[in-house]
Amino acid sequence: MGNDEKTIKEVKIHLHKNFSIKDLRPLKYLIGIEVARSPGGFVISQRKYTLDILEDCGMQRCRPSKFPMEQNLCLTKDDDSKEVDAAKYRRLVGRLLYLTVPRPDIAYSVNQLSQFLNCPRQVHMDVVHRVIRYLKTTPGRGLFFPSSGNLNLIAYCDASWFSFPTTKRSNIGYYISLGGAPVSWRTKKQSIVSRSSAEAEYRAMATTVCEVLWIRWLLEDFDYKKDYATPLMCDNEAAKHIAENSVYHERTKHVEMDCYFVRERVTSGEIKPCKIKSKLQPADIFTKALGTYQFRFLRDKLGVRNLHSPT
Incomplete structure (x- = not known):
């Protein structure tokens, strides 16, 4: 991976001398995944x-x-x-x-x-x-990945409290974009029962922070170090307040470890909790079944495009 064509060719020649490899040229189809390129990016x-x-x-x-x-x-x-x-x-x-x-x-x-x-x-x-x-x-x-734009990393997290009636567990979801393109997302049933919606949202926040930190470290390996905090968009005011306020105890005693973990990253300047309206929260699509209009609206925000739609 790189942006220096000469170096890439030299690496290919070196590998070919030492191993039996086949250059498949620009990627078009691999293990069932099709790649279509255009001047604006690829899908x-x-x-x-x-x-x-x-x-x-x-x-x-x-x-x-x-x-x-x-x-x-x-x-x-x-x-x-x-x-x-x-x-x-x-x-x-x-x-x-x-x-x-x-x-x-x-x-x-x-x-x-x-x-x-x-x-x-x-x-x-x-x-x-x-x-x-x-x-x-x-x-x-x-998924559409644009060929131009910035490399801003933005994370969104959400939770649906008591979404599993049998076990009373909550469902969490997160979505992370890099330069407007999706790079990571997840929907998962929480491993324990949350005693409040704020606790469910905060545990979703802690899970998202883990993924954000990994992506930040990966970008550093690519020699792109981010000197600013990654915005973490959450639609729960209580969870945002817990992350920023180290003395807010009444809703944190059951999530103490997650509290320390997230607050530490907020204090270090790696994460910045931000408020987002629930209707604009793209992670909402990973936590509950939505109606037609809201589903399509959030689906488009995820960067999901129809390659064969008429222009």
Whole structure:
């Protein structure tokens, strides 16, 4: 990786002399991921892989869906619907998991479906089919990485309190962009039960800070040291206040270790907690099922583009 063509060629020649390698030239297709380049940047997508899923399921002519999961839908294990073929369900969810590499817009839905691999029911299979119907609308959609712009690192974090009714655990999500391009995102069920929404949000903040620090260290390895704090956008005022105020105790006694960790990074100038409106929070798409308008709005903020849409 580099911006010096002469040095890159010298490295290739050196490697070729010592190892048996094959130069595949500019990347176009690799392990199911397609790369399309343009003067404005490049897009990675899995169009062929998506079409293969539709063909294998016999859903080429199915009715498309505008969003992958019904708003406010709550999936549980104790559902009264009939059991389905577990092997088929696992195979479909596994294929969708790989598809989340260039498709963060389906990450939350697939994460929810992954909770029921042991004993899937018909209601869970119906959601799988809905995700596939959503993919049919734009099989060529993928992530856009611009070729120009700054290298500003911005992080967003969010949590959905008590989003898993069976275990009473919360769901956390974060999204990190570099120069306006997505570089890291995640949706995850918290490992313990949070006693308040502020605690759930703060634990999401601590998880995001860990990822931000790793990316900052990685950029330093590329000889790009960031001398300013990385903005951490959070829509919970209480969590932001806890991160900045070392004597705010009433909501921190259950998250003491996370408090010290985040505050230390805020004090060192590596992280700067910032407030963002909930409607503008892109990490919201990783913590709950949204309606059509809000889902599309946040999906576009993630940098997900349709490569084959008319210009």
